[in-house]
Amino acid sequence: MFHGKINERIRLLFFIMIILFIFIFLRVSYIELVDYQKLKDLAEDLWSRNLPITADRGLILDRNGVVLADNITTTSLVLIPNQIKDKELVSISLSKILKVTKEEMDKHVYKKTSIERVHPEGRGLPYDIANQIESLKFDGVYLVKESKRYYPYNNLLSHVLGYVGIDNQGLSGVELLYDNYLMGEDGAIKYFSDAKGKKLALSEVYKAPLSGMNILLTIDYNIQKSLERELNNIVSMFNPDMALAIVMDPNNGEILAMSSRPDYDPNYYLDYSMEKLSRNLPIWASFEPGSTFKIITTAASVEEKIVDLETDTFYDAGSVIVDGRRIGCWKAGGHGHQTFLQVMENSCNPGFVKLGLTLGKERLFSYLDLFGFGEKTGIDLNGEATGIIFPLEKVKNLELATTSFGQGVSVTPIQQITAVSAVVNGGNLYKPFLVKGIAEGQTNSIIKQFQKELVRQTISPDTSATMRYALESVVARGGGRYAYIEDYRVGGKTGTAQKVQDGRYLINNYIMSFLAVVPANKPEAVLFLAIDNPKNTALLSSYTTAPIARRILLDIIEALNIEKQPNAIERVMQWDSEKYAVVPNVINKSVKEANKELFNFEVVYTGSGNRVIEQSPKAGTKLIEGSIVRLLLAD
């Protein structure tokens, strides 16, 4: 009886303890099966140390696969302080090899951290330095491969491409905008360590870095190269404040080339001022367009049927009075009696004032809106400007008159080329873009493609056809004649705009521009070229920009394989005021011979001697007869 009660309580406790054991077992099973992954991940973080391996950044390619932004592999120094046995020795040796003070090196070697990247002196090490460090075979001193951005063509397309920082992060341009796609995923050599940071003899895990995705641009390398070459020429010939050029495919808004001066070499971006780096002039600069704007006024007038270019006529007396203000034509004495097509060819300001006033401010300004002036084009780049157009309520007749020939408005180059593309392509305003597609890094298979994007319809296809003819006519018979290319039907329009500073026009300080279309009957490319304040040149754009544009157009024809076009407008030689002559090559000739060959120029000598060793301008340049040619003499 008494024992029975005791045994009963013993059994009760026996069961309680059995239940506790079962409970413990279930709890352990729960931890090991359910919390397994979570705890394993946490524990792996605790055990593992990563030696980072930077991923290759995605490439940036032109439309034909030319690599514009590449990677090179460099070596970087990484320390794991806990693994370094003789810190003193390591610090002395490394400071000698890297040529830094021992105090500098001590900061890295003695740092209380699991992994120390020796920055910046240990980044991007050349082979011989890396080799010296390698040969020391110190524990805890690692050399890891690091991928570094490399721009094989240096300055080419620099403002569009942008540049990357020391950690391969995109800082500007396409590099910044598409950084998420380009950057890829860093890999690592993962090794396991004990709690004191020493390496364990457990297997290392290699996590391969994942290359970034490639960005395919609409840019054509050959056309871009042509722009860069011509812009370099412009800089050396005219020493302008700025110069820029854009080439666009008018049928979809693809940018084929884009460049500007000043530019920079993205491999060494740190050597340039922030201003030079950040100002991508084709989209940032905003200035009075001048005569190229007349294309818009004319297109609006033709679309509104207020003028028939070939039959309606206009008499230019040399100036026109608007609201008491006299507006002069660039040609003293005026162009006299002319059709409106000739008004366009001659770029006759009073003729455009007539068109503008006839249209009225509502209609003209509605076309400015339609063509996208005063708003960003939305190109896939940062730093685009908006430009300025008069607010409609403040527009009086004078403002209307000046706007119609391109003064008193401020537009960006990208706005102009986009608008003119719409004028010539049948009236479709496309959003300009630079990135055609994104491709997977390893296989280069396209994962995302960007299509043309119609912003809106502007003018009718008929008006567009008329405008194409008018532009061809300007090149064949008018102010754009130096851009004429036999059989290719180039269309174009020059522009010379006075620069405004503090509300006043600057004297002898112009932005000269040229807008060209090739071929004019079915456009495949539109070129915009602008030179800000060229020195040592005639003051008209026709003579300065058109010959340069012609050379670019020839390259475009070759790059795009444009076919010869039939039924071109016949070229008309107009030696209207001044005569032009081509400067011959007189280098290495005697002073006497040179003088003879330069009979239609004024020759100025510098230096002394009998032989010409340098001439300016270079041979082949067309100059107004009687212009100065400088020769450098030596014996």
Added chain:
Amino acid sequence: MKKRYDLLLFIAVTLLIAFGLLMIYSSSYIWADYKFNDPFKYVKMQSLFILTGFILMNIIRKIDYRIYYKKAGIIFGICLLFLILVLIPGIGSIRNGSRSWFGIGSFGIQPSEAAKLGIIIFTSRYLIIKQKKIKDIKKGLLPILLVTLLVFGLIMLQPDFGTGMILVISTIILLFIAGVKMKFFFILGALGALGIVIIILIAPYRIDRIISFIDPWSDPLGTGFQIIQSLYAIGPGGLLGMGLFNSRQKHFYLPEPQTDFIFSIISEELGIVGVLLIILLFGLILYSGIKIALNQKDLFAKYLAFGITFQIIIQAIMNLMVVIGLIPVTGVTLPFLSYGGSSLLISMISVGILLSISKYQE
């Protein structure tokens, strides 16, 4: 009626000890190499303890248990004496923050381990003597409770909370077995709760232990450190573990993994399979011990057998619950498995007594 001793119990204990020695090697060689330049340091020591333990166990197995009834007072008296001596600086030495050791060379003896067995012998005899008065609080219960509290107090002066708790729980459970009314235990429970509050108020570091028990990640480098490191060992073990000798947590992450947290390393290396093996072996010891207790006609033998079994098993349960984060860190070893001479020797002596009792079954 004289029988053979309980072979099942002997086998279970032997297996546990053998398995423990293997795991002590696996979990300690890193630390041993680091501290003593000898990866086998702990294994050698433990082997010596095991050898001594088996000799003692076999001697005690042959001794008639009734001698403990007669000498209970002396045994308990010696335990008390040592518990007092160990507190005196110069005699007792401090290890891991507790003055609970007699240092003899590199060996250390913990009198509190002996006191755990001593109080079971003493209480078992007390319950026989006061059999009639056991339901009388003043004359039956209060004296033994006061004695227990005295011992607990002495151990807490070292301090060694875990051992103290096991000692108190074992005594109270023996009172429960002996038929003390339930009402008494409720009162005792309330007093115990109050006591714990007071103890925490005296030593605020225990609050940290409790907080770290509720959320070890609240202070991962301080109070939550051990339990997090333990979970980091158990978690990645999975079903089959990382394989013998492949623990990562023993690489200095888990401090002294061969002692209190040896179970973490076992589950890390051998997974659920290893855990199941250990729990089954303890289950066998529990089963054998309870069977021995139930089969005793002699009340002293019954109390003693149950007390010993309960004490071993409750210590194992407490250790496991600490290691898997179910109760706060108290600092008790896992019997037969954890490294440590005193704990192992007392456990083996206890089993020796159990075996000797097992020969007298109904």
